[in-house]
Amino acid sequence: xxxxxxxxxxxxxxxxxxxxxxxxxxxxxxxxxxxxxxxxxxxxxxxxxxxxxxxxxxxxxxxxxxxxxxxxxxxxxxxxxxxxxxxxxxxxxxxxxxxxxxxxxxxxxxxxxxxxxxxxxxxxxxxxxxxxxxxxxxxxxxxxxxxxxxxxxxxxxxxxxxxxxxxxxxxxxx
Numbered sequence: 001x002x003x004x005x006x007x008x009x010x011x012x013x014x015x016x017x018x019x020x021x022x023x024x025x026x027x028x029x030x031x032x033x034x035x036x037x038x039x040x041x042x043x044x045x046x047x048x049x050x051x052x053x054x055x056x057x058x059x060x061x062x063x064x065x066x067x068x069x070x071x072x073x074x075x076x077x078x079x080x081x082x083x084x085x086x087x088x089x090x091x092x093x094x095x096x097x098x099x100x101x102x103x104x105x106x107x108x109x110x111x112x113x114x115x116x117x118x119x120x121x122x123x124x125x126x127x128x129x130x131x132x133x134x135x136x137x138x139x140x141x142x143x144x145x146x147x148x149x150x151x152x153x154x155x156x157x158x159x160x161x162x163x164x165x166x167x168x169x170x171x172x173x174x
Contacts, residue, residue, distance in 0.1 A: 018047075020167065022042060023038075072098065075130045081116065090160065092151050115130065125147050
């Protein structure tokens with residue numbers, strides 16, 4: 001469970017409600033929607049995503065390896081998703097910087113799993129870390145460290161939070 005502000009009160013939001021909200025978030029982004037990115041679990045401030053296999057992910061068809069840009073996109077999206085559920089109220093937070101450490105190539109023909117979590121939230125920046133793997137989390141493909149700048153409520157479009165949770169019932173107030 002996490003909490004978010006709603007009309008001056010604090011509301012408790014379940015992992016399942018966050019999973020539905022983040023599914024809405026990744027389906028609004030054209031490339032993650034087209035690639036079929038799935039939100040598998042959310043336990044704020046942690047998220048787990050799955051990118052199903054598609055031939056469109058290949059960067060080296062001769063060796064059957066996934067393009068490095070796909071891994072970067074997946075880490076950025078996973079870490080950005082973790083940011084949303086780590087804040088008291090979701091707000092627009094663009095990527096400030098992203099470092100990707102590639103441990104080994106991602107092999108074609110297999111889905112890619114991602115987990116990410118917010119490790120610190122300050123007034124101006126959210127610090128995150130993420131991990132990608134295929135067969136086993138103990139054998140990661142890459143890790144990422146990403147920082148996101150907080151733009152605050154004033155620079156977050158009106159209705160952003162409501163759009164994320166549009167189909168959910170009212171959360172119970174704390």
